[in-house]
Amino acid sequence: MARKYFGTDGIRGATNLAPMTAQMAMKVGMAAGAHFQRGDHRHRVVIGKDTRLSGYMLENAMVAGFTSVGMDVVLVGPMPTPAVAMLTQSMRADMGVMISASHNPYADNGIKLFGPDGFKLSDADEEAIEALIDREVPLAASSDIGRARRYDDARGRYIHFAKATFPDDLRLDGLKVVVDCANGAAYQVAPSALWELGAEVVAIGVDPNGKNINDGVGSTAPDTLRETVVASGAHIGIALDGDADRLIVVDEHGRIVDGDQLMATIATGWARRGRLNGGGLVATVMSNLGLERHLGEQGLGLIRTKVGDRHVLEAMRARGYNVGGEQSGHIILTDYATTGDGLVASLQVLAELVRAGAPASEVLHRFEPVPQILKNVRFAGGKPLEAASVIDCIAGAEAELAANGRLVIRPSGTEPVIRVMAEGDDAAQVEAVVNRICDAVRAAA
Template identity: 85%
Template sequence: MARKYFGTDGIRGLTNIAPMTAAMAMKVGMAAGAYFVRGDHRHRVVIGKDTRLSGYMLENALVAGFTAVGMDVVLLGPLPTPAVAMLTQSMRADLGVMISASHNPYADNGIKLFGPDGYKLSDEAELAIEALIDGDVALAAAGDIGRARRVEDARGRYIHFAKSSFPDDLRLDGMKVVVDCANGAAYQVAPSALWELGAQVVAIGVEPNGKNINHRVGSTAPQTLSETVVASGAAIGIALDGDADRLIVVDENGRVIDGDQLMATIATGFARRGKLAGGGLVATVMSNLGLERHLSAQGLGLVRTGVGDRYVLEAMRARGYNVGGEQSGHIILSDYGTTGDGLVAALQILAEVKRAGAPASDVLHRFEPLPQLLKNVKYARGGKPLEAASVRDTIAAAEAELSGIGRLVIRPSGTEPVIRVMAEGDDAAQVEAVVDRICDAVRAAA
C-alpha cells in the first residue's frame, strides 16, 4: 500500500503548502502521539530541529499535537538528526522527532520520526500514523494533557556521545581541520567536538539566520569548503548537510571525496583491526562500480539496496553489517548509532588519517571511480513517464548496450517530481550518450 504523506525520509515539502503546514504538523503530533501512547506510564517525545525559520512554527504545532493526546514534550533546540535518535534512546522516550528538510533549501521543511529504539519508523508504522492523521484521534482529558520543557544540555550530551566514538589512543593535536556546518543543525556541536579533541578548527557555515541553511555551503555545495581548505593550509575539510546526517570530505588539495571513498576507507580500516562485521559493507544501487571492484580486491563484499538510508540500515540489521551508507555521504556506523551521523563518520575518517600519518589525499582516495553520470528530469506532478512504452524501450536498449560493462539505474525521486537517470561504465562518452537518450525519452513522455 502506497504511503500518502511519508516519503523515503519522513514528510517533506514546501513550507506553508500542504503537507508542510502548521495544521498538518499538529495532526502529525496528535497521530504519532496516539500511536505511541501505550501502557500507563507518562509518555514522552523529544523534538529537535535544524535552523530553518519555519522550524519555530512546526515545533510549536507539534507540541500542541503531542500534548493534546497526553504526551510530555522535551524540546532539544537545534541539534543534528543523529543526536535526536540518540537522545530518544537515552532519555527513554517513546518517540523522537526531527524537524528538518536535510540538504534542501530553507523554504522546505520536513518531519522525521524515530521509534523508542532510536530507529526510523517502519513502513507499517508510518501507514498506521497516516490513517490516524486522516481519522479521528481521541484527545486527553483536561487533567492528562502533556507538559513541555526545554533541555539545555542536549548539545553537551551529543558532543560527549560523538567524542566517545573517537579512539581513546588518538588526538587531533596539530591537525588543522576546516568544518562546514551548512548553517545548519551542527553549527555549534561539530566545531566544539573537534576542538575538544585537539584540532585547530576553522569553522564555516556557522552563522545561521533562518534562511541561509545549505546556501552555498554544506555537503551539497563543497566549493567554499575546498577554497577554504586550500587558502588556510588545512590538512582536511569536512562538510555536513543541514541536519548533519551526511558527510562529504575535502582533502588538503581541495579535491572532493564522496561517500563511496569514505565508506571504503572506514570499512577497510575496520577490517584491518578486526572490527568489520558482515565481511563488507552495504551501499545503494547508486554507489560506483569502482567501489565494488575495490572491495572485492580486498576480499570484502558489497550488498546493494534501493536508494535511501533507511533501506541501507534495514539490510545492515538483517545481514549483520556494521558499515553502510550512500555515495551522497549518508554513512551509518551501527556500532555507534541507529542512523547516519556525519560527525561520527568524520571522526572515523580523521582517525584513519591520523593513524596513517599521511596526507588525506593519499589515505582517502581508495579507488578510481568509473565514469558515472547522473541527470534529473522534472515532470508534472501526477505524471508517470516511466510507464510510457517509448521510455521502457529506450531503457531496455540502454541496458543491453551496457550489459557486462556498466550499470544503469533509473528511479523517481522520493521527495520531488523528478526522474533520476544514472549510468556508469568504462567508457565516459558511451555513458553520457546513454543517459542523454533516456533523459530525452523521459522528457518527451512527461
C-alpha cells in the first residue's frame, strides 16, 4: 500500500511546508492518540525532541492533538531517540513520540512514533494512523481532555540506563574521550554518562541554539571531531548525530571508524565471551564486503537486509540476532535497546578498548575494506531500471565482478535518484563498472 505521509522512518520534511506543519503535527497527535487508546486505563504518551527551533512548534501542536482526544502527555524535552523509546516502555506509556529529523539540517524536522513496547510502529499501525489523519477523529468530552506535564528527571533516568549497559568490572579512568553531540539531543546526557564512568571528557557540539544542529559537527561532519582528537591528544573520539541514534568513531590519529568496523568490533568481542546470538550479525546490502569476509574468518555469519535500520531490526527479531546495524552508524544492540542507540553502542566500543589495553587504531580497524564506490543518478521520470539496455548492462557488470565483488542498484525511496554501488578487489574495475551503469541509466532516463 502506497504511503501518503509515512516514509522509511516516520514523517519528515521541511518545516512549515507540507507535511511538516503545525496542523499536520496536531492531526498526527489526534490520529495516533485515537489509535492507541486501547483498554479502560488512563492513556499516556511520552514526547521527546531534539534541539531544532521548530521543535517548540511541533511539540505544542502534538500536545494539543493528543490531549484533545483524551490522552495524557509526558514531555521530556531534548532527549535522544533511543531514550524516548526506553522511557515509553519503562513508564508503561501507550506510545512514544520523537520530534526529530535525525542528521538533517535544522530547517527539516520529523515525527517518529513508538509503540508501548518501545519499538517503532509496524506497517499496520502506520497505515491505520494514516487513515485517521484525513478523517474526523472523535474528540474527548470536556471532562476527559488530557493533561500535559514536564518530566524533569528524564535525563537522569536515561543516563542511569546507559551506564548500566557498561560492564560492571570496567571503568573509563585514564581514557581521554572527545564526544561530539552534533548540537543535538544528546548534548547533556552523553558527556555526563561518560564522565560518570570515569572518562576525561572533551565535549564539542554541545551548544545548541536551535539552528546549529548537525552544522559542521556530528556523525555526518566528523572533521571537527578529528581535529579535536588529534589536537587534544585524546585516545578516541565519538560522534553522534542530531537525535543520537547514530555513531561514528575516530581513532587517536583522527582516522574515521565507520559502522561496519564498529559492528565487527562489538560482534567479535561478544562472540569471544559467548554472548553473541545468532552466530553473526545483521547488516544491510551497503555494508562492505570486507566485513563479510572478516566475519567469515572468525566463523561468524552476516545476514544482509534492505537499506534502513527498520529492516535490520526486523531481521534481528525474526532470526534471534542481538547485534546489527548499518555502515552509516546505526547500531542496534537488542540486549539493551529497541532501536539504534549511539551512546550505548559507544560504551560497548569503549569496553572493548579498555579490555584490549591497546590504542583505538589497533583495536577498532578490524578489517581492510574493499574499494567501494557509490554514485547517484538523477532522472526526470519513467523507470530507467526496466530498460533493456540497463538490464543488459547490469547483467554484464555482475558477471564481470563475479566472486570478486558485489553490485547493489536501487532507486531512492524519497527522490528521483538511482543509487549505483559496486565494490570489489580491483578499484579500477569497480569504478569502471559504476560509471558504465550510470551512463546506461542516464541514456535510458
